[in-house]
Amino acid sequence: MSGLPKFYLTTAIDYSNGDPHLGQALEKIGADCIARYRRLRGDAVHFLMGMDEHSQSVIQAAARAGVTPAQWVGRMADTFAGYWRRLHCSNDDWIRTTEPRHARGVTALLERIQQRQPGDLFVADYEGLYCTGCEEFKTEAQIVNGHCIEHPTLELIRTRERNHFFRLSAYRDAVLERIRSGALAVEPQIRRNEVVRLLEDGLQDISISRQRQAWGIPFPGDTEQTVYVWFDALTNYLSATGFPDAGYERLWPADLHVVGKNITRFHCIIWPAMLLAADLPLPRAVRAHGFVLWEGTKMSKTAGTAVTLGEAIDRHGADALRYFLLREVGFDNDGEFTWERFDARYSSELADTLGNLVKRSLDMIHRYRGGVVPRGTGALDEAALGLIGAYQRAMDAARLDEGAAHWMQLAARANGYIQETLPWELAKAGKDAELDHVLASLARTVGRLAVLGLPFTPAAAATVWGLLGGSGPVEGVRLGELETFDPAGRQVAKPPILFPKPKAAPA
RNA sequence: GGCAGGGUAGCUCAGGUGGUUAGAGCACGGCACUCAUAAUGCCGGGGUCGCGGGUUCGAGUCCCGCCCCUGCUACCA
Numbered sequence: 001m002s003g004l005p006k007f008y009l010t011t012a013i014d015y016s017n018g019d020p021h022l023g024q025a026l027e028k029i030g031a032d033c034i035a036r037y038r039r040l041r042g043d044a045v046h047f048l049m050g051m052d053e054h055s056q057s058v059i060q061a062a063a064r065a066g067v068t069p070a071q072w073v074g075r076m077a078d079t080f081a082g083y084w085r086r087l088h089c090s091n092d093d094w095i096r097t098t099e100p101r102h103a104r105g106v107t108a109l110l111e112r113i114q115q116r117q118p119g120d121l122f123v124a125d126y127e128g129l130y131c132t133g134c135e136e137f138k139t140e141a142q143i144v145n146g147h148c149i150e151h152p153t154l155e156l157i158r159t160r161e162r163n164h165f166f167r168l169s170a171y172r173d174a175v176l177e178r179i180r181s182g183a184l185a186v187e188p189q190i191r192r193n194e195v196v197r198l199l200e201d202g203l204q205d206i207s208i209s210r211q212r213q214a215w216g217i218p219f220p221g222d223t224e225q226t227v228y229v230w231f232d233a234l235t236n237y238l239s240a241t242g243f244p245d246a247g248y249e250r251l252w253p254a255d256l257h258v259v260g261k262n263i264t265r266f267h268c269i270i271w272p273a274m275l276l277a278a279d280l281p282l283p284r285a286v287r288a289h290g291f292v293l294w295e296g297t298k299m300s301k302t303a304g305t306a307v308t309l310g311e312a313i314d315r316h317g318a319d320a321l322r323y324f325l326l327r328e329v330g331f332d333n334d335g336e337f338t339w340e341r342f343d344a345r346y347s348s349e350l351a352d353t354l355g356n357l358v359k360r361s362l363d364m365i366h367r368y369r370g371g372v373v374p375r376g377t378g379a380l381d382e383a384a385l386g387l388i389g390a391y392q393r394a395m396d397a398a399r400l401d402e403g404a405a406h407w408m409q410l411a412a413r414a415n416g417y418i419q420e421t422l423p424w425e426l427a428k429a430g431k432d433a434e435l436d437h438v439l440a441s442l443a444r445t446v447g448r449l450a451v452l453g454l455p456f457t458p459a460a461a462a463t464v465w466g467l468l469g470g471s472g473p474v475e476g477v478r479l480g481e482l483e484t485f486d487p488a489g490r491q492v493a494k495p496p497i498l499f500p501k502p503k504a505a506p507a
Numbered sequence: 508g509g510c511a512g513g514g515u516a517g518c519u520c521a522g523g524u525g526g527u528u529a530g531a532g533c534a535c536g537g538c539a540c541u542c543a544u545a546a547u548g549c550c551g552g553g554g555u556c557g558c559g560g561g562u563u564c565g566a567g568u569c570c571c572g573c574c575c576c577u578g579c580u581a582c583c584a
Contacts, residue, residue: 012584013584014584015583015584052584055583055584126582128582168582189511189512190511190512190578190579191578191579193510193511193512193579194510194511194578194579194580195579197509197510197511197579197580198579198580198581201510201580201581203581204581204582205582206581206582207582208582228582229582229583229584230582233584259584260584261578261579262583262584263583263584264579265579265581266581266582266584269581270581270582290578328519330519333577334577334578335519336519340518341518341519341533344518344533344534345533347544348532348533348534349532349533351544351546352544352546352547353546353547355544355546356543356544356546356547357543357546357547358543359542359543359544359546360542360543360544360546360547361542361543363542363543364542364543367542368542405531405532408532412532415546415547415548416547416548416549418542418543418547418548419539419540419547419548419549420548422540422541422542423542424540424541424542427542495543497544498544499544500544501544501546
């Protein structure tokens with residue numbers, strides 16, 4: 001790890017309720033794509049994912065299921081982690097906010113702020129509408145016609161509660177300066193504009209503790225209260241580094257927080273302010289992704305007709321879903337998911353362009369050269385290096401859809417090259433030297449495609465790398481090696497069909 | 508209401524600082540080829556560049572007005 005540039009990236013931690021959906025999958029896949037790409041570049045990547053388990057809804061969900069909250073969140077964590085494994089997420093760590101290491105981190109962060117900026121934590125009254133059914137305060141969005149959505153027969157009570165507060169207002173200028181200067185990069189631009197605007201309007205202090213909630217981290221020095229959402233959830237990024245134990249600086253600050261566009265402000269305002277108060281370095285960048293839409297509406301559990309994540313994976317496999325979400329849906333903007341589009345992309349690009357190229361190339365090496373890659377040069381290399389450059393520029397800027405497009409363009413170019421050089425004609429005419437050049441070019445291209453495709457379709461990348469007789473896992477390859485990559489002399493395996501097309505389109 | 512972004516071929520989108528016949532992919536039609544997952548390649552049809560004015564020799568690209576869509580407008584992750 002020493003010597004290599006450190007790259008610590010995180011995803012938002014998910015609520016412990018229900019199954020993950022496509023929108024959450026997009027975030028994890030996007031972050032994983034970035035993580036895998038950074039590893040290809042040679043960065044010392046540390047990729048964190050995890051679960052947010054202290055929400056009030058956990059208690060109710062557990063009660064409904066007849067289990068303890070701890071059992072409930074354990075189940076949920078297993079469910080989520082299972083999906084992320086199926087999607088080939090390569091996270092190095094997995095944090096749950098109910099873990100002792102996280103409670104220690106949260107406590108230590110609060111104590112550190114208390115120590116360095118004692119005036120920034122203070123006790124005051126929080127006033128809000130309290131639902132006796134839910135036993136919690138309700139926000140405007142949770143109130144319909146003056147009643148709690150879940151308990152419309154109960155009256156909401158205007159209640160005051162003594163809570164611990166954080167002097168968020170004191171950090172407006174400092175946070176604004178960090179964002180304006182780019183020290184804290186907020187991307188894409190539209191999210192940065194929104195956050196800057198919010199900061200310009202000014203900030204209010206926020207309450208950071210709650211009474212009557214046993215399910216949570218005890219507030220330091222106040223056994224009556226537990227730490228409220230912000231300080232609990234956001235701190236996971238820090239507590240996962242081992243903070244406050246020595247050595248956490250090896251990872252902190254985070255290089256990139258990947259979050260949904262709906263929670264950018266927490267990551268770009270409250271979180272930086274917390275860190276400033278604690279005199280800790282700020283994350284370098286926050287990237288907000290868009291949502292996956294289904295028939296024009298946001299993907300969520302309440303949208304009954306929406307596709308489930310399991311169905312989407314089952315359709316054509318995890319690689320295909322990853323590719324589709326990153327290529328067609330995109331990461332920065334909202335994008336539509338439909339079976340028609342998914343099937344079309346899968347068929348025309350993964351199966352016909354890429355999968356077919358791999359198959360026909362390796363089949364010809366078997367048919368004409370007994371499966372041994374010949375030595376030779378070819379015009380394809382020049383195009384390949386150009387496209388690899390374009391790919392890198394796009395991926396460096398986290399424009400994942402563009403990166404995927406350049407990757408696929410290389411496969412398309414190789415198909416065109418075959419049509420131009422007509423290797424079967426060369427074989428018939430006995431033009432062995434020319435045929436060697438063509439087949440060698442194709443073998444190099446297939447290998448490069450395997451490496452470039454790793455961030456998008458990791459399973460297929462490993463398969464293709466293996467077919468080419470690559471030594472060691474494809475994850476061990478570095479982008480810098482691609483220019484001189486040459487599998488000449490290797491025995492290649494008989495190629496399978498990488499992305500099989502269903503006979504009839506499933507309904 | 509305020510602020511921000513967007514409305515370009517059937518669909519998804521590219522189109523730095525204004526300049527010859529507005530591009531790509533998919534889908535569609537024709538042709539070629541056979542190594543390959545009836546796969547590949549080539550050619551082609553298809554667009555009042557949201558609407559209306561203006562600046563300019565010339566605007567999708569600048570200015571004004573209008574219409575429509577999306578996001579943000581803070582203690583829900």
